[in-house]
Amino acid sequence: MSARSHAPAPVRILTAVPLCDGHDSAVTTINLELASHGIEVIYLGYHQPVSAIVRAAVQEDVNVVGLSSYNGGHIVFFREVVAQLRQRGGGDIPVFGGGGGTITPADERVMKRQGTDRIFFAGTPLAEIMATIKRDYARPGRPNARFTGDRALARAITLAESNPSPLKPPASHLKRASRAFVLGVAGPGGAGKSTLIDELVSRFLRRCPGGRIAILANDPSHPDSGGAILGDRVSAIYAQDDRVFFRSLATRGSLTGLSAAAPAAIGILREAGEFDLVLVESVGVGQESDPFRTFGRGPPLVDATLFVLPPHYGGRIQLQKIALLAGADFVALNKCDHPMAHTARAEIQARLDQDGKGRRLYPTTAARHFDPGVDALFDALAQRGGLAPSTGGDKACWMEVTA
Amino acid sequence: MSQLGRIADAVDAYNAHVTAEVARARTDTRFAAELRERWAQIHESIDWTVSPTGTPLPRLALPQTDDPGVIASYLLGQGLPGEFPYANAAYREMYLDRDSGAGEEPMRLFAGLGLAEDTNKRFHYLSSHQKSLRLSTAFDGPTLYGLDSDHPGVLGKVGEGGVAIDTVEDMARLFAGFDLTRKDASVSMTMNAPAPVILAMFIAAAKRRFGPGCLAQLRGTIQADMLKEVQAQNEVIFPIEASLRFLCDMIEWCVPNLPRWYPVSISGYHIAEAGATPVQQAAFTLANGFTYVELLKQRGADVNQFGPRLSFFLDCGLDVEYLVLGRVARRLWAIGMRDVFGASSKAQLLKLHTQTSGRSLIAAEFQNNLTRTAVELMLAYLNYTNSCHSNSADEPFTTPTEKYATLASHGQSIILEESGVFKHMMNMFGGAPGLLVLEQQVEKAILDVFREMDTLGGVLAAQEQRYQRSKIQEAGHAYEEQVYGGARPIIGLNRYKTDEPMPHVPLARTPPRRQRLQVERLRAFKRRHAKQAPAALQRLENVVRGGGNVFAELVSTVEVCSLGQITACLTGIVGKFRPMV
Numbered sequence: 012m013s014a015r016s017h018a019p020a021p022v023r024i025l026t027a028v029p030l031c032d033g034h035d036s037a038v039t040t041i042n043l044e045l046a047s048h049g050i051e052v053i054y055l056g057y058h059q060p061v062s063a064i065v066r067a068a069v070q071e072d073v074n075v076v077g078l079s080s081y082n083g084g085h086i087v088f089f090r091e092v093v094a095q096l097r098q099r100g101g102g103d104i105p106v107f108g109g110g111g112g113t114i115t116p117a118d119e120r121v122m123k124r125q126g127t128d129r130i131f132f133a134g135t136p137l138a139e140i141m142a143t144i145k146r147d148y149a150r151p152g153r154p155n156a157r158f159t160g161d162r163a164l165a166r167a168i169t170l171a172e173s174n175p176s177p178l179k180p181p182a183s184h185l186k187r188a189s190r191a192f193v194l195g196v197a198g199p200g201g202a203g204k205s206t207l208i209d210e211l212v213s214r215f216l217r218r219c220p221g222g223r224i225a226i227l228a229n230d231p232s233h234p235d236s237g238g239a240i241l242g243d244r245v246s247a248i249y250a251q252d253d254r255v256f257f258r259s260l261a262t263r264g265s266l267t268g269l270s271a272a273a274p275a276a277i278g279i280l281r282e283a284g285e286f287d288l289v290l291v292e293s294v295g296v297g298q299e300s301d302p303f304r305t306f307g308r309g310p311p312l313v314d315a316t317l318f319v320l321p322p323h324y325g326g327r328i329q330l331q332k333i334a335l336l337a338g339a340d341f342v343a344l345n346k347c348d349h350p351m352a353h354t355a356r357a358e359i360q361a362r363l364d365q366d367g368k369g370r371r372l373y374p375t376t377a378a379r380h381f382d383p384g385v386d387a388l389f390d391a392l393a394q395r396g397g398l399a400p401s402t403g404g405d406k407a408c409w410m411e412v413t414a
Numbered sequence: 415m416s417q418l419g420r421i422a423d424a425v426d427a428y429n430a431h432v433t434a435e436v437a438r439a440r441t442d443t444r445f446a447a448e449l450r451e452r453w454a455q456i457h458e459s460i461d462w463t464v465s466p467t468g469t470p471l472p473r474l475a476l477p478q479t480d481d482p483g484v485i486a487s488y489l490l491g492q493g494l495p496g497e498f499p500y501a502n503a504a505y506r507e508m509y510l511d512r513d514s515g516a517g518e519e520p521m522r523l524f525a526g527l528g529l530a531e532d533t534n535k536r537f538h539y540l541s542s543h544q545k546s547l548r549l550s551t552a553f554d555g556p557t558l559y560g561l562d563s564d565h566p567g568v569l570g571k572v573g574e575g576g577v578a579i580d581t582v583e584d585m586a587r588l589f590a591g592f593d594l595t596r597k598d599a600s601v602s603m604t605m606n607a608p609a610p611v612i613l614a615m616f617i618a619a620a621k622r623r624f625g626p627g628c629l630a631q632l633r634g635t636i637q638a639d640m641l642k643e644v645q646a647q648n649e650v651i652f653p654i655e656a657s658l659r660f661l662c663d664m665i666e667w668c669v670p671n672l673p674r675w676y677p678v679s680i681s682g683y684h685i686a687e688a689g690a691t692p693v694q695q696a697a698f699t700l701a702n703g704f705t706y707v708e709l710l711k712q713r714g715a716d717v718n719q720f721g722p723r724l725s726f727f728l729d730c731g732l733d734v735e736y737l738v739l740g741r742v743a744r745r746l747w748a749i750g751m752r753d754v755f756g757a758s759s760k761a762q763l764l765k766l767h768t769q770t771s772g773r774s775l776i777a778a779e780f781q782n783n784l785t786r787t788a789v790e791l792m793l794a795y796l797n798y799t800n801s802c803h804s805n806s807a808d809e810p811f812t813t814p815t816e817k818y819a820t821l822a823s824h825g826q827s828i829i830l831e832e833s834g835v836f837k838h839m840m841n842m843f844g845g846a847p848g849l850l851v852l853e854q855q856v857e858k859a860i861l862d863v864f865r866e867m868d869t870l871g872g873v874l875a876a877q878e879q880r881y882q883r884s885k886i887q888e889a890g891h892a893y894e895e896q897v898y899g900g901a902r903p904i905i906g907l908n909r910y911k912t913d914e915p916m917p918h919v920p921l922a923r924t925p926p927r928r929q930r931l932q933v934e935r936l937r938a939f940k941r942r943h944a945k946q947a948p949a950a951l952q953r954l955e956n957v958v959r960g961g962g963n964v965f966a967e968l969v970s971t972v973e974v975c976s977l978g979q980i981t982a983c984l985t986g987i988v989g990k991f992r993p994m995v
Contacts (some may be wrong), residue, residue, distance in 0.1 A: 031555025031571045033648030036688045036890045043891060056993050057648050058559060060567045082555050083813070083923070087570025111775030112810035116916065133777050133810065134907055136900050206992065242995040378878075379651055380989030 015396045020173040021051045021237055021261070022149050024071040024159065026066050028057035030090045034081035041079070041140070046238035048141045056245035061088065063251045065095040067244060068104050068254065070256055072165035075128075075148035080110040081340065086121055093126035100162035105148065107131065109140075159258055161256055164283055171275035191225075191281045192396030193289040195303035195312065198319030199336055200295025201344040205243050205317055207377040207385065208290050213249040213387040215288055218398070222287040225256040225280045229269045229302075231294050232261040243292070255284070268293040268302030274312055288396060298332045305338035315340040315395055317388075320349035330362040340395070343373040343388055359390065416700055416709060416872025417754055418864040424753040425746060425861055428499070432491045439482035444483035453485050456494065458917075463511075463838055473510055474840045484817040488845060492745075495798070495840050498752070500744040501853065502844040503798035504763050509836040518802045519545060523823050524604065524769070526552030526576035527813045528924045529932055530587035531576040533538070538591065539816065543823055546598035550803060551588070552576035553605055553612075556589075560651045562978025563932045572932050573924030575813055576604075579612065580936040580976050585619040594632060595624050601634035601766075602679075607651040609638035610664045611980050613677070614968035633674035635725055638664065639681045641702040641873065647684035648993070651981060654874075656988035662709055664965040669720050678706065679767065681727040687802065689890020692735035693856055695728065696743050697863035698882050703747065705873040707755055721751060721761025730794040731771035732786065738852045740766050740797030741844075745853075746860065756878040768799035775810050779906030779914055783807035788825050795829060795836055796843055802826060817873040822824050851935050879992050936976060943974040949976050951983045 026042055028035050035057045045052045053071045055064060060302040068076050076096075080088065090107060096102055105128040108114060112133045119130040123234045128147075131140050152169040198204050198327040208226060215224050243261035244250065250257045261269035270276070273291065280289050291313060305323075318339035330336060342363060344355055356374055363370045373391065375384035392398075439446050451477075460472045474495065477488055495503035509520065525536045525538065537549050556568040562580050563572045572578045579585060594601060605612045613636050620628050640657040645651045650657065661678065668677035682690075682699035703724060710720050728743065730736050747764035749760055751757035770790035775783040784807045795800050804822040806814035814822070830836050842850060870876040876881075880888040896902035903909045940947070950971045957967040 030567055031559050031561065033558075035648060036887070039887050040891050040894045054995065056995075058993075062567070082571070083571075083574030084555070084570035088567075091567065091570075112780075113812070114777075115811055115921065137894070209992070240995075245995045246992045248990055248992050378992070 014207045019149070019151055020169075021049055021159060021232075021239075021263070022054065022075070022145065023051045023071060023073045023169075024075050024077055024144065024148070025053045025055060025068050025071055026079070027055035027059040027067075029064075029078060029080050029085070030058055030060045031084075032080060032082045033057045034079070035113075037081075037111070038077075038079040040241050041077070041109070041137075044137050044141060045144070046233060046240045047236050048145065049237040050144065051232070051239045051241060053259050054240060054242045054245060060251075061091045061095055064092055065099050065101060066161075066251070066253065067257070068096060069099055069101045069162045070165050070258055072152060072162065072169045073104060074150060074152075075144065076106045077144075078106065078108045080108055081113055085110060085114050086118055086125075087124050087210065089123040089127045092208055097126075100158060100160060109133075109135075109166070111210075160349065164256065164279060165258065167279045168260075168272065168276045170261070170270040171279065172270065190284060191286045192315070192392075193277060193281065193291065193313045194392060194396070195291045195293065195305075195316040196319065196343075197293040197296045197300065197316065197339075198300055199297070199324070202295075202319045202321040203377050204295075204319050205246055207345055207375060207388075208292055208345065209247045209249050210375075210377045210385045211290065211389055211392070212247070212255060214386065216249060216252060216254060218389075218393070219287060221254065223254050223285050225258070225286045225289045226250065227258050227260055227273060227276055227280070227289070227291045228409055229260045229262060229273060229292060230292050231401050232263050234264075237263070256280070262294060268296050268300050269312075277312055284376065288397075296335065298329075299334055301334055301338070305335065315392075317341040317392070319343045319345050320355070321346050322349040322355040324355070327358050327362075330358060336362060337341055340370075341373065341388070341391060342370060343375050345375050345377055347374045347376045347384060348379065415514060416868050416875070417704055417750075418872060419868035420993050421704060421746075421750040421754050422861040422864040422868070425749050425857070427751065428749045429491075432487065435490055436483045436486045439486040449482040449485045449489075450480060451679075452489070453480065465834060465838055471838050473838070474506075475842060475844075477845050492844060494664075495844075498759070498762065499748040500763060502841055504744060504765060504800060506840070507840075508798050508840060509795065509830050510840060511837040519548075519826070520795075521984045523548075523819065524550040524552050524803045525653070525814070525819065526554070527922050528573040529578055529928055530584040531590070532573070532924075532928075534588055534590055536816075536819075537589075540819065540823065541592075542882055543820070546600070547592060547594075547596055548600050548801070549589070550602040552602065553603070554578045554878075555883070557608070557977065558605065558649050559650045560611070560981035561979055562976050563936050565978055569926075569929055569933070572929040578929075578932050580616070580932070580978065582615045582618045582622075582972050583935070583939060584932075585612075585615040586622060589616075589619065594620055595628050597631075601632075603634070603636045606637050606640060606643050606647070606649050607657065608977060608981060609636050610660050610965050610968055611972060612636070613638075613664060614965065614972045615977075616885050617672070617969055618972050621981075631674065632672055635676040635679045637679045637681060637727070639678055639702065639727075641877070642685055642699070643679050644877055644991075644994075645685060645698060645702075646688040646690070646886055650991040650993070652984060652988050653991055654877075656984075657991070658709060660964055660984075661706075662713055662715075663963045665706075665710065665720055665723070666713070667963055667965040669715075669723055675851070676723055676725040676765075678723075679725050679727045680706065683727050683729040683769055685886060686729035686731065686771065688886050689888075689893060690733070690886045691889045692733050692739050693859040694863065694885055694889060696739050696746075696856070697860040697867075698886075699726065699728065700743060700746055700750075701864060701867055701873050702862070702971070704750060704754075707751070711755070716957060717755050717757045718761050721755075721757045722763070725767065727767045727769070727772050728799075730768050730790045730797075731774045732789060732793075735852065735856050736790070736793045737796060738849055738856055740768065740794070740799055741849070742853050742856045742860065746857065766799045767801045767803070768794040769803040770794065770795070770805045771810060772805055775805060775807065776907050777810040777916070780807055780810060780910060780917075780919075782906050783810070784821060786824070788829070789823065790830055791825060792835075796849075796977045811921070812919065815920055815922050818949060823965060825892070847958060867982055883994060885935075940979070946974040947979060951979065953981060954980070955987055958984065 042052045107129045107130040230241045232239040239261035265271040304311050316339045318335045360372045373388040376382045460474045492501040493499050497507035526533050555571040557579045665677045682695040686695040736858040750764040751762045770787045770857040806818035806822045808818040867876045900908045954971045
């Protein structure tokens with residue numbers, strides 16, 4: 012266990028359930044089992060179209076894709092996944108399946124001919140599944156000059172993850188850096204950060220018809236197994252768009268609130284020059300946390316920070332103790348439909364007023380669709396990031412901040 | 415806001431009342447005399463019958479006692495079949511043989527495959543084995559998710575695992591040749607998120623065929639249970655509030671307009687199949703039911719009007735708790751409805767559909783599934799379920815083939831008609847020591863779950879904190895570990911394997927040319943209604959935004975719009991559901 016730092020990078024697997032299928036009890040069991048075996052599971056959810064599975068596999072640069080199919084149509088579906096992976100630069104990513112008893116041995120023969128790697132039939136012991144995955148799908152990611160587009164970006168991040176030590180130069184020195192506005196998003200676990208980010212993505216996609224947005228979602232690795240279930244994609248319903256680059260990062264023992272590879276990954280995304288907005292989501296943070304180096308311990312990682320609080324933070328005194336509340340550029344109170352929200356609004360605004368920086372609190376209810384509070388927050392972020400009001404048809408919507 | 419704590423307290427109070435009455439029966443001689451007299455009257459009212467081998471039998475079995483305490487405990491604690499608190503049965507006679515032959519068998523077989531006319535053919539085949547007309551419809555994946563058969567990427571799923579329904583014309587084909595206005599006709603549809611659209615299509619198709627006056631005759635059930643979808647089954651399209659609004663609109667419209675219809679089937683089946691224990695299944699399902707009651711009451715609906723139109727659906731597996739799950743559920747529902755919601759007797763009655771457990775069936779040595787299902791059927795009947803579906807042995811790997819669907823249906827007939835267990839005497843086992851112990855233990859465990867959810871703020875708040883999903887996943891994981899570790903014996907899988915090779919069973923699959931035919935029909939429908947559809951969708955949008963009853967409008971919308979067009983219109987207005995892990 013203590014040898015983890017010398018161990019090879021964990022296997023990354025994408026799991027999902029195909030379109031029009033909501034049977035997720037097998038896949039959630041497998042996910043837990045995979046994570047307990049030290050594997051990083053990027054779980055996409057149920058009822059997933061081929062395009063979303065392929066996009067996620069490419070952007071997450073996974074070792075393998077595992078699909079749990081129950082209610083039929085698997086021959087066509089798996090064929091399509093394999094075909095689109097090939098078209099979209101992920102032809103080297105193997106695909107396996109499982110599916111109660113609905114996939115028969117005869118089906119498997121057809122599916123293998125069409126490019127599916129293998130089927131785990133009902134009754135295959137979990138231990139055997141785990142051993143097979145670790146044996147056959149653990150190839151470490153190496154540089155590959157033939158990769159282009161999202162896959163090339165994804166591989167660069169994979170390489171940074173397996174060897175995070177050489178820090179990329181601070182992004183502000185990069186030539187095209189000014190195009191991407193990098194926003195760090197932090198807050199305690201359960202504040203609704205992921206949902207709020209997804210709602211911000213929906214505003215971005217509407218307001219910036221030609222733009223691209225990237226998300227780096229950091230989630231903790233399990234301290235014992237080293238595995239992780241990276242499930243942010245499940246509720247990221249607006250991230251299912253080619254204009255969104257979404258990458259899940261497990262912390263792999265880093266205690267800063269971000270993966271040790273996050274600074275490099277931010278640099279890679281800035282350097283790519285194609286993103287107008289980059290959102291970096293930290294793991295759930297505590298009172299002392301400073302994931303984005305807001306307080307000058309090293310060069311800041313991001314251009315601005317958003318701190319998200321839920322209404323049940325524990326009272327006025329607690330607010331004095333949260334470092335990020337003092338340092339954040341934007342503060343949002345999420346879950347404003349909660350009965351405690353009214354008091355929370357007043358208390359947090361009072362706390363912000365203490366600093367005399369003129370910061371206002373953004374009350375949001377991200378779980379509610381079309382929430383005007385999220386609209387207001389997006390407008391403020393857009394203004395800070397240099398978003399020109401969309402005139403429609405304008406390709407790039409984020410403009411250079413400085414002349 | 416949550417009533418779950420109050421309901422748990424009401425059950426405790428009722429149990430305390432029973433205990434006090436039992437004690438009074440033993441001390442208060444006047445009360446004792448009253449009870450004895452009532453007992454004698456009940457005995458007198460019981461008809462007698464004779465078994466085929468000549469044994470005379472009463473048609474209702476009662477505890478052999480004249481102890482007033484035992485009588486009080488029986489009458490108040492369990493109730494005669496058909497009497498509060500309904501532990502023994504919802505009705506007096508249930509499965510008894512009737513001389514007139516007028517009774518309805520509880521058998522209801524779930525079917526759906528291919529295109530509408532394929533399922534129609536299966537319906538005709540299945541109903542030829544039944545006295546009454548009971549049709550139960552399974553829909554394919556695209557229909558369950560509100561997508562049209564021409565939606566990108568769904569072609570392989572069209573007609574797989576259920577029937578493809580895109581338009582009102584498909585619906586008409588599905589039930590062609592059946593007189594749905596017959597008194598003993600009943601149609602059930604396993605349909606949830608798009609339930610309002612699908613039921614609207616059913617109504618529109620029935621009006622075309624039988625005239626507008628048929629609504630009062632249509633009888634059946636549509637599942638439409640969105641809470642269990644969010645908690646377990648995952649067929650959710652719209653955000654929760656919108657989903658619940660569409661559902662409540664449908665229920666409120668159906669109560670006066672479709673008086674014989676059950677517009678919601680509050681379902682534990684999928685909760686159990688997703689992993690829940692029997693206790694969790696019953697607790698979550700009943701709690702969901704009480705939540706619908708609260709929601710409808712908040713909208714101003716009368717519990718005595720809508721209460722009798724609610725129905726329930728539970729899974730029946732092989733775990734010991736299934737011996738009593740339906741009995742306990744009926745009792746808790748009756749007490750909660752009467753003592754917390756002030757419901758009258760008709761609205762206190764939990765009407766139960768049961769399906770044998772799909773999860774308990776396995777592909778390995780699959781003919782063992784016939785025995786598993788037979789045992790589960792016995793357990794379901796011991797609970798006096800009002801209707802029942804028995805799974806086909808070949809279900810682990812295919813939509814049931816005709817052969818195994820027939821065996822499944824005959825299994826029910828063998829138990830109820832061929833065997834003498836249920837047809838001569840009611841209440842063969844009610845009050846047995848094992849059942850009583852189980853009832854008390856299961857009831858107590860369910861109340862504990864109610865109280866836990868109450869402290870979380872009730873069903874909706876707990877759901878937002880993913881309480882039910884976590885519990886279900888945890889239990890599912892434990893079940894899998896028991897199976898893999900061998901602690902849970904599964905014959906032919908982890909015990910007594912015979913290494914019999916998988917037999918060749920013909921699979922029921924929809925050929926690609928049939929799938930393409932469905933797409934062609936849908937496109938033809940859309941072309942024919944291209945002029946009217948936009949206006950119909952605009953009217954629908956106006957009703958959604960204006961706060962009117964959406965279901966009332968859908969009955970017209972479906973005349974010219976497909977399921978997918980309507981789903982797209984509604985998600986454009988209310989947004990999409992954001993799934994939970």
